[in-house]
Amino acid sequence: MTQTPKNIAIVGSGLVGSLLAIYLRRRGHSITVFDRRPDIRTVEFSGRSINLAMSDRGWKALREVELEEEIKKLAIPLDKRAMHVLGKPLYYQKYGKEGEAIWSISRGVLNRKMIDLAEEAGALFRFEEKVWDVDLPTATLYTGESEKSEWKAYEYDHIFGCDGAFSRVRHKMQRRSRFDYSQDFLDVGYKELTIPPNEDGTHKLDKHSFHIWPRGRFMFIAMPNLDGSFTCTLFLPFEGEVSFENIRTKAEATAFFTTYFPNVMQDIENLTFDFFKNPTSAMVTMKCYPWTYWDKVALVGDSAHAIVPFYGQGMNAGFEDIHSFNDIMEQYGDDWETIFQTFQKERKPNADAIAELSYRNFVEMSSKTADPAFLLQKKIEKWFADKHPELWEPTYSRVTFSERSYAEALAIGDFQEGIMKEVMALEGIEKEWNSKKVEHLMLQLLKEKKEAV
Amino acid sequence: MTQTPKNIAIVGSGLVGSLLAIYLRRRGHSITVFDRRPDIRTVEFSGRSINLAMSDRGWKALREVELEEEIKKLAIPLDKRAMHVLGKPLYYQKYGKEGEAIWSISRGVLNRKMIDLAEEAGALFRFEEKVWDVDLPTATLYTGESEKSEWKAYEYDHIFGCDGAFSRVRHKMQRRSRFDYSQDFLDVGYKELTIPPNEDGTHKLDKHSFHIWPRGRFMFIAMPNLDGSFTCTLFLPFEGEVSFENIRTKAEATAFFTTYFPNVMQDIENLTFDFFKNPTSAMVTMKCYPWTYWDKVALVGDSAHAIVPFYGQGMNAGFEDIHSFNDIMEQYGDDWETIFQTFQKERKPNADAIAELSYRNFVEMSSKTADPAFLLQKKIEKWFADKHPELWEPTYSRVTFSERSYAEALAIGDFQEGIMKEVMALEGIEKEWNSKKVEHLMLQLLKEKKEAV
Numbered sequence: 001m002t003q004t005p006k007n008i009a010i011v012g013s014g015l016v017g018s019l020l021a022i023y024l025r026r027r028g029h030s031i032t033v034f035d036r037r038p039d040i041r042t043v044e045f046s047g048r049s050i051n052l053a054m055s056d057r058g059w060k061a062l063r064e065v066e067l068e069e070e071i072k073k074l075a076i077p078l079d080k081r082a083m084h085v086l087g088k089p090l091y092y093q094k095y096g097k098e099g100e101a102i103w104s105i106s107r108g109v110l111n112r113k114m115i116d117l118a119e120e121a122g123a124l125f126r127f128e129e130k131v132w133d134v135d136l137p138t139a140t141l142y143t144g145e146s147e148k149s150e151w152k153a154y155e156y157d158h159i160f161g162c163d164g165a166f167s168r169v170r171h172k173m174q175r176r177s178r179f180d181y182s183q184d185f186l187d188v189g190y191k192e193l194t195i196p197p198n199e200d201g202t203h204k205l206d207k208h209s210f211h212i213w214p215r216g217r218f219m220f221i222a223m224p225n226l227d228g229s230f231t232c233t234l235f236l237p238f239e240g241e242v243s244f245e246n247i248r249t250k251a252e253a254t255a256f257f258t259t260y261f262p263n264v265m266q267d268i269e270n271l272t273f274d275f276f277k278n279p280t281s282a283m284v285t286m287k288c289y290p291w292t293y294w295d296k297v298a299l300v301g302d303s304a305h306a307i308v309p310f311y312g313q314g315m316n317a318g319f320e321d322i323h324s325f326n327d328i329m330e331q332y333g334d335d336w337e338t339i340f341q342t343f344q345k346e347r348k349p350n351a352d353a354i355a356e357l358s359y360r361n362f363v364e365m366s367s368k369t370a371d372p373a374f375l376l377q378k379k380i381e382k383w384f385a386d387k388h389p390e391l392w393e394p395t396y397s398r399v400t401f402s403e404r405s406y407a408e409a410l411a412i413g414d415f416q417e418g419i420m421k422e423v424m425a426l427e428g429i430e431k432e433w434n435s436k437k438v439e440h441l442m443l444q445l446l447k448e449k450k451e452a453v
Numbered sequence: 454m455t456q457t458p459k460n461i462a463i464v465g466s467g468l469v470g471s472l473l474a475i476y477l478r479r480r481g482h483s484i485t486v487f488d489r490r491p492d493i494r495t496v497e498f499s500g501r502s503i504n505l506a507m508s509d510r511g512w513k514a515l516r517e518v519e520l521e522e523e524i525k526k527l528a529i530p531l532d533k534r535a536m537h538v539l540g541k542p543l544y545y546q547k548y549g550k551e552g553e554a555i556w557s558i559s560r561g562v563l564n565r566k567m568i569d570l571a572e573e574a575g576a577l578f579r580f581e582e583k584v585w586d587v588d589l590p591t592a593t594l595y596t597g598e599s600e601k602s603e604w605k606a607y608e609y610d611h612i613f614g615c616d617g618a619f620s621r622v623r624h625k626m627q628r629r630s631r632f633d634y635s636q637d638f639l640d641v642g643y644k645e646l647t648i649p650p651n652e653d654g655t656h657k658l659d660k661h662s663f664h665i666w667p668r669g670r671f672m673f674i675a676m677p678n679l680d681g682s683f684t685c686t687l688f689l690p691f692e693g694e695v696s697f698e699n700i701r702t703k704a705e706a707t708a709f710f711t712t713y714f715p716n717v718m719q720d721i722e723n724l725t726f727d728f729f730k731n732p733t734s735a736m737v738t739m740k741c742y743p744w745t746y747w748d749k750v751a752l753v754g755d756s757a758h759a760i761v762p763f764y765g766q767g768m769n770a771g772f773e774d775i776h777s778f779n780d781i782m783e784q785y786g787d788d789w790e791t792i793f794q795t796f797q798k799e800r801k802p803n804a805d806a807i808a809e810l811s812y813r814n815f816v817e818m819s820s821k822t823a824d825p826a827f828l829l830q831k832k833i834e835k836w837f838a839d840k841h842p843e844l845w846e847p848t849y850s851r852v853t854f855s856e857r858s859y860a861e862a863l864a865i866g867d868f869q870e871g872i873m874k875e876v877m878a879l880e881g882i883e884k885e886w887n888s889k890k891v892e893h894l895m896l897q898l899l900k901e902k903k904e905a906v
Binding site: 147148166174175177178179180181182183184185238282 | 600601619627628630631632633634635636637638691735
């Protein structure tokens with residue numbers, strides 16, 4: 001359905017803001033994007049980013065506006081995890097079936113490209129212009145030098161808050177009555193580090209793997225870049241015995257890496273330099289509702305549902321928001337109130353589901369990777385899924401390599417977990433894990449429980 | 454332990470702010486209380502208050518500063534619920550043992566008195582002076598006409614945020630990293646109404662009862678005032694078939710009361726006038742952590758832990774905060790950093806517990822009062838508690854008539870719930886509910902489960 005052209009502001013020139021600009025320009029709307037930061041194309045990256053893992057949902061949203069191929073040129077497919085476990089030789093875990101992969105891409109590189117593309121599509125960007133206030137009923141933005149300076153007022157037909165987890169637009173909605181809101185921080189922080197390329201420009205580790213060094217309460221990961229380097233992230237508790245708080249000197253940092261990551265150590269030049277140069281960042285799960293105000297203001301992406309990064313779905317979820325929003329515009333045309341209502345009702349359960357899945361992955365990674373029962377359960381699930389791929393798809397695949405809803409992935413995951421609980425309670429499961437008996441039990445439970453549902 | 458006198462600001466002149474002022478004055482500190490509102494002693498009450506139910510925790514905090522007797526003169530003891538169930542004659546439920554009561558007191562009357570007492574104790578009040586910003590590391594408050602006007606700066610040794618559920622002081626802390634925060638609104642709102650006294654000044658209903666008209670998804674309550682009137686509260690969903698949204702005219706309000714509250718109807722004069730004059734208010738559960746910033750700023754009362762009113766513990770929890778805080782000051786003297794740390798660690802689990810208990814009471818009141826299984830369970834618990842008072846104290850009594858911690862009340866409540874689940878699963882429990890068999894089972898479960906704990 002066509003729409004009457006509107007005058008629309010987007011707050012935030014990040015990935016979601018710039019993709020939304022492209023979508024809305026295609027529908028003929030006038031788009032102005034505000035960002036308090038300078039143009040990312042003119043400055044160095046921040047050194048506080050985890051590389052992105054684009055998966056099916058993200059690609060689908062790019063495909064819709066014919067950008068998939070162009071963006072794929074900036075990305076490297078990873079078809080497996082490379083597990084660097086202390087005291088074990090390096091081993092690999094395939095992510096999915098043949099041909100399935102997640103794609104490593106630098107946030108900065110992607111963001112620069114997306115802004116270029118949005119500008120080509122006709123969006124106007126106003127960088128270094130901070131939004132201090134929003135009048136919700138009139139969709140008016142106020143910008144200025146400082147909170148107390150003169151402000152400029154801009155009135156729009158609609159405003160989209162794509163300004164991330166600490167959204168200024170949401171902040172305004174949050175002061176209203178009956179606005180549900182939560183922010184929950186992890187006790188674990190992260191820091192970006194870099195593994196530079198070999199002298200000939202090649203990668204120092206396998207470049208088609210997502211590298212993980214799991215260490216229980218902490219973890220190191222590395223994702224490849226096109227230039228031969230790896231963007232690495234150290235996840236570590238803020239406080240406690242082994243923690244950011246307790247690594248204060250170059251010597252302490254060196255000792256930490258030598259003890260826990262001996263095989264990374266030799267690949268990281270300027271390691272301690274990076275460690276003390278880059279900030280330690282916090283991770284938050286942010287939920288809120290409603291996401292919209294009348295037909296005037298809507299939150300999209302992290303501003304509506306920030307999640308922890310342990311499923312690699314933050315950007316994918318934001319891009320999927322936009323794809324859904326577009327479908328809903330197609331359906332309701334100029335009825336923006338219905339568009340906004342439908343959008344938030346449809347997306348909220350999915351945002352909650354991926355928040356839950358991401359948080360659970362954090363718990364799994366930080367406390368269960370060393371638990372033999374947990375590892376056995378994963379082994380049984382994989383064995384059964386290989387035998388009966390039509391009956392058992394791992395949750396990871398449903399989330400990553402599917403376009404069915406996150407809410408469904410969570411529900412089916414819980415259903416499978418119920419079955420595995422009974423399987424794991426079997427006497428002697430350690431020995432009989434791949435027996436006919438276990439297979440029959442799982443088939444029978446699948447049948448019984450499906451009938452019960 | 455004595456303390457070096459400090460220069461302290463309290464933001465908020467409500468019940469918690471004024472009682473804290475009294476406590477801190479007793480320790481020799483200079484106290485300035487800021488409030489953006491006018492002096493409540495000079496204005497009419499707001500018409501958006503539920504009468505307070507002072508119980509043991511509140512009295513204990515007042516007793517410590519020798520105010521119990523004075524405040525009791527303003528309160529009316531209620532030793533029972535008066536249940537006005539449709540189609541049943543009025544019946545009564547005792548709250549506790551002989552002599553146990555909650556005390557009905559008007560928020561406005563109490564607040565005026567507390568400010569008088571704080572002034573007598575030497576606290577300085579600055580009304581109609583709005584705090585716009587707080588610099589946390591220097592404990593500096595900024596006040597002024599408006600957000601954009603000139604501001605005055607006041608620097609203190611310590612600042613206490615006692616400015617309620619929508620605290621400006623907390624708002625500042627909330628923008629920091631690693632500050633956990635949530636606000637959850639109920640779909641049910643409330644409105645204050647009044648039952649005036651008889652012409653001779655007496656009460657129209659029994660004045661030593663908490664009157665309840667439960668109606669499933671909604672409810673009406675009435676609490677007595679000294680002047681012969683009752684302050685009443687209508688709890689009703691915001692939206693839906695029977696809801697605030699659907700009572701828009703005088704005729705609709707009259708029909709609503711006539712249908713659902715026929716015996717209230719005749720006692721309420723100016724009913725519809727009140728209904729449309731008074732605002733409809735929302736109820737929120739607000740949690741956050743940390744509650745303090747260094748040794749500079751602390752949140753006390755609703756600003757740290759706002760709860761829904763269904764256990765009548767909001768003010769009691771705030772007063773208990775102050776009593777605990779005083780004990781901790783007594784212990785640590787001038788070590789304010791330890792005082793603040795100890796305070797938040799000790800009180801946070803209790804604040805979470807009373808939030809949970811209050812929310813559960815809402816669920817019970819709105820959806821379980823008509824459930825026969827729930828009523829049977831309550832009947833069995835009462836029967837067993839009467840037989841074995843040393844083994845089974847109802848959760849309501851632990852919360853209301855005890856000074857043991859809220860966290861303990863919640864934990865024991867859950868423990869008892871586990872036992873009752875097994876009791877209620879007994880075949881034929883409807884008939885055998887007061888049999889020897891059930892009594893023995895409960896005794897046995899109490900023993901077994903206690904050993905397991």
